[in-house]
Amino acid sequence: MPYATVEDGVCLYYEEMGSGTPLLFIHPPGMGHIVFRHQQSLSSHFRVIMYDMRGNGKSSPSNRSITIPLLAHDIHCLLNALHVKQAVVCGYSNGGSIALEFALRYPHKVKTLVLIGGFSEVCTAFLRYEFLLGIYTAKIGAVSLLANVLAKSHEKNKKEQQEIKQYVQLVNKKDLINMYEKGLAYSCTERLASLRMPLLLIYGARDYHMHPYEKLFRKNVPHAKIIYIENAHHQIPTKHHCELNGILKAYCVT
Template identity: 60%
Template structure:
């Protein structure tokens, strides 16, 4: 299986398939690269890279405290290992925070940025409580429960639900706790004006609790494009993958 070291004893698991423009997917804490199984068909048009962040999936637990900066640096080291100078980055949910930090820290390494259900900070009540619920669940050793909930929420059929559940169970509880706490406090809103690259926000039309965050992007990044996926809630990569894949092809190949 393909791995690269990002620290002396921290291995990142990744999958690298296809030819064309490099397209990198960044998953939310706990879910791992399995989140983007339905995007593998894009290998017909892109070099598709998915990976497990440290402490997630098949990657090693972290050897230091998790920060968003650290996870963005890990992504940079993965690109270095794969000899990718510049890539299209797509972050899903809180994976978008890592994608944003990467874009702000290494603007020369990114061609376009796509955020699925993304946000630049957590400042609304519902999203704040969602993070607190995740923190509390992990603190109470509830990863098996969290895995089941994520599997049920994202899977379209029994086999997919079980596969996601089993993958989430691989998550290191200490690292996931730190990812949630760091995700809750992360705020790059006032730095958004530094983004000069093309930016696409993809929201589920029924994902009401994150729609508010588009206002920050429109204010600080006037060239932001926004697409709503009809009838979709938050779980666009798994439950609305045909629409998402079409959006990605249209946006990235033009």
């Protein structure tokens, strides 16, 4: 199986397919690369790269406290290991926070930044509640319950639900708690204005709790392109993969 070793000896599991412009997908805590299974078809247009963050899926547990900058550095090491000079970087949900930090720290490595249901900080009551619920669930050891919720919210097909559930349960509990806690505290809003690369924001038209974050990006990154997917909630990579894949092909293929 393909693994890349980052600087502190942690091994990151990854999958890549296709050729052309590299397209890297960053998952939210716990889910692993499997949440992007429906994006594999993009390999006919891109060099698609999917990976499991440290402590998630088939990757090694972290051997030190996780921070968002550390996760961004892991991406830098992964792309260097794969000899990728520049990529379209696509982060989903809290994976978007890691994508943002990577873009801010290593702007020369980012051709286009794509955020799906992304946010630069947790500043609404609903999103804060979701993070706190995730922290509590992980702390009481109910990862199986969390896995079941994530699986059912992301897929309708029973087989695919089971596959997601099993994959989420591979997560290291300590790392999951750490990621939720650091994601809750993370903010890069005051640095958004320094983003110079193309920025594409994709939201579900019915993902109402995420819409306030669009205003933060509009204010700080005037050149950002914002697209709403009709009838979509938050789970765009799985439940609205046809629309998402079409958007990525339209805006990111060169």
